[in-house]
Amino acid sequence: MEHVLRECLIALRLADRVGLADADRLVVYYTALLVNVGCHSDAHEQAKWFSDDIALKSGKYEREIGGLADARAAFRLFGAGQPVLHRFRLGLEFAVSGHHDFDDMISNHSRLARALAEQLGLPPAVQESVGASYEQWDGRGWPGRLRGEGVPIASRLTQLAEFTEVAHRVGGAEAAARLARQRSGRQFDPTLSGILCADGAAIFDGLDSIRTWDAVIDAEPALGVRMSTAQFDQALLAIADFVDLKSPYMLGHARGVAALAGGAAERLALPADDVAVLRRAALVHGWGRLGVSNSIWDKPSDLGAGELERVRLYPHITERMLRQSATLAPIGAVAVQCQERLDGSGYPRQLSGTAISLHGRIIAAAQAYQTKIEDRPHRSALRPPMAAGFLRAEATAGRLDSRAVEAVLEAAGHRVSRAVNGPARLTEREIDVLRLLARGLRSREIATRLVISPKTARNHIEHIYTKIDATNRASASLFAMRHGLLTDE
Numbered sequence: 001m002e003h004v005l006r007e008c009l010i011a012l013r014l015a016d017r018v019g020l021a022d023a024d025r026l027v028v029y030y031t032a033l034l035v036n037v038g039c040h041s042d043a044h045e046q047a048k049w050f051s052d053d054i055a056l057k058s059g060k061y062e063r064e065i066g067g068l069a070d071a072r073a074a075f076r077l078f079g080a081g082q083p084v085l086h087r088f089r090l091g092l093e094f095a096v097s098g099h100h101d102f103d104d105m106i107s108n109h110s111r112l113a114r115a116l117a118e119q120l121g122l123p124p125a126v127q128e129s130v131g132a133s134y135e136q137w138d139g140r141g142w143p144g145r146l147r148g149e150g151v152p153i154a155s156r157l158t159q160l161a162e163f164t165e166v167a168h169r170v171g172g173a174e175a176a177a178r179l180a181r182q183r184s185g186r187q188f189d190p191t192l193s194g195i196l197c198a199d200g201a202a203i204f205d206g207l208d209s210i211r212t213w214d215a216v217i218d219a220e221p222a223l224g225v226r227m228s229t230a231q232f233d234q235a236l237l238a239i240a241d242f243v244d245l246k247s248p249y250m251l252g253h254a255r256g257v258a259a260l261a262g263g264a265a266e267r268l269a270l271p272a273d274d275v276a277v278l279r280r281a282a283l284v285h286g287w288g289r290l291g292v293s294n295s296i297w298d299k300p301s302d303l304g305a306g307e308l309e310r311v312r313l314y315p316h317i318t319e320r321m322l323r324q325s326a327t328l329a330p331i332g333a334v335a336v337q338c339q340e341r342l343d344g345s346g347y348p349r350q351l352s353g354t355a356i357s358l359h360g361r362i363i364a365a366a367q368a369y370q371t372k373i374e375d376r377p378h379r380s381a382l383r384p385p386m387a388a389g390f391l392r393a394e395a396t397a398g399r400l401d402s403r404a405v406e407a408v409l410e411a412a413g414h415r416v417s418r419a420v421n422g423p424a425r426l427t428e429r430e431i432d433v434l435r436l437l438a439r440g441l442r443s444r445e446i447a448t449r450l451v452i453s454p455k456t457a458r459n460h461i462e463h464i465y466t467k468i469d470a471t472n473r474a475s476a477s478l479f480a481m482r483h484g485l486l487t488d489e
Helices: 003-018 022-034 043-050 053-061 068-076 084-103 105-119 124-131 153-183 190-198 212-218 229-244 253-267 272-284 287-291 305-311 314-322 329-335 358-372 384-396 402-413 428-438 443-450 454-468 473-482
Strands: none
Touching: 003 022, 003 153, 003 190, 003 212, 022 105, 022 124, 022 153, 043 053, 043 084, 053 153, 105 124, 105 229, 105 473, 124 153, 153 190, 229 253, 229 272, 229 287, 229 473, 253 272, 253 358, 253 402, 272 329, 272 358, 287 314, 314 329, 329 358, 358 384, 358 402, 384 402, 428 443, 428 454, 428 473, 443 454, 454 473
């Protein structure tokens, strides 16, 4: 918890000792905050190969990335918890195609992080630095195009801060200095490593006792980035899209819930400010899913009791992510009610009756409808009439608010489908393939769905990647979301 915030403070303290100007410190600030933002984008694939994407990522701080020890540790997780025959089949599939995707994962993380920095309107220097944040001093980083002082100074500072923050948390300043010395000249800039070793006590001073959020906000150099209301909404949308990349079953989910919740609020004649709050709460309601492994989200069978308890935590995690900001806390207070039910059967707090706000009742109904019309690993999507029937049955049973349900259904029934006009010169067939590809289907499965040959499906995928300048499923999924291609309604 708070790893990125502490890492940002360490990077800024190092920047002070290097003597960076405010403009350069601004780059360090945002690079440190965004460095790992793309790491969940292939969680679906990570969980497929290694069972628990969160457990896989947690090991990166214990060993040098890309080394033999790192590879051995990763393969100990390969197919963990599965029967031997399943692990054998998985190994064959990984040997044929999966290892190519795995090799590119880290490069894709930095590429997507750079894309988010661009979408947020951050300066070009931040975009460049975020894109190089996995490069290493010895040139053996990712994507491996830079080395030494060719790696932006903000990238070098951030990488050193990221890893030594974990070492300090576990073993104190001495452990952080030891890690910096061990990897100096390889992963880390030797000059920066020397500064951290020489002045570690001051660099790490107070990290365990200060209010980290407030300290990071106060440390923003020159208050270099300001947002208008429109930019704020666009930022929430951009981040919501990135969160939805975590699972192919959730692509476009936040956008859909936001459209329904906002439309329902308008139909209930709520004030404009309330409509805005509901749209924003809908965009952020699923952010807490990042704290739950894809071995749970993408599981094709029933969840166990422990797994269900993890799922029930995600609205709480969302609220905890947002509560420290005076601007975001009111939004989180609505978002946390997205799974509450009037009879007290919901979660995370089992609220009932009037304890659930009108805003909460609307977002609960919108979230329920949107979920029902989307595929899930254990079931296919319901057609809209069936989803509407489910919502009305829930209202009759006293679990959902009938007024909120009717407003959401009215909003759903009056939506105008976005016309598919072939962005990036995609043909109708390529759009069909892209839609299935984004949902996590492999070329053979796509071929079966569309009644075409596997070779034709692979050719379509290759053409799609070329046309939209994508290199993997995550970036193709982001393109599909941004261009409204995930539904054929």
